[in-house]
Amino acid sequence: MGFVVRVIVNGIAIWFATLIVPGLEIVGSSGGWNTVGIVLLIGLVFGIINAIVKPIVALLSLPLYILTLGLFTLVVNALMLMLTAWITEQTSWGLRIDNFGTAVLGALLISIVSLVLSALVGERDRV
Numbered sequence: 001m002g003f004v005v006r007v008i009v010n011g012i013a014i015w016f017a018t019l020i021v022p023g024l025e026i027v028g029s030s031g032g033w034n035t036v037g038i039v040l041l042i043g044l045v046f047g048i049i050n051a052i053v054k055p056i057v058a059l060l061s062l063p064l065y066i067l068t069l070g071l072f073t074l075v076v077n078a079l080m081l082m083l084t085a086w087i088t089e090q091t092s093w094g095l096r097i098d099n100f101g102t103a104v105l106g107a108l109l110i111s112i113v114s115l116v117l118s119a120l121v122g123e124r125d126r127v
Helices: 003-020 033-060 062-067 072-088 100-121
Strands: 024-027 094-097
Touching (some): 003 024, 003 033, 003 100, 024 033, 033 062, 033 072, 033 094, 062 072, 072 094, 072 100, 094 100
Antiparallel strands (some): 024 094
């Protein structure tokens, strides 16, 4: 799947999570296309973090993945979401998360929506 499609999927998943999860919100948007641009930028930052930082954290926390039978993935996803929020809040726009519980719930919802959207968008078999 192309990186641009992944950014769009991440952006839609994050936007949907901000609609559902209280305490997770997009700041700095005035509505309309401005919100779309901010959501795509947040999706871009989230995609870069997932491509660069997440594999390193996953490798370092491999014993915890094994010990918890994979449930530690929720914690790592929440931490990646919180890192995205921290990076984007350094500007006048971004993602704001109230607490770690909100991040876990948001990460779970983002993972589910992203999985569904990725399955719908999936690349077609090439001959």
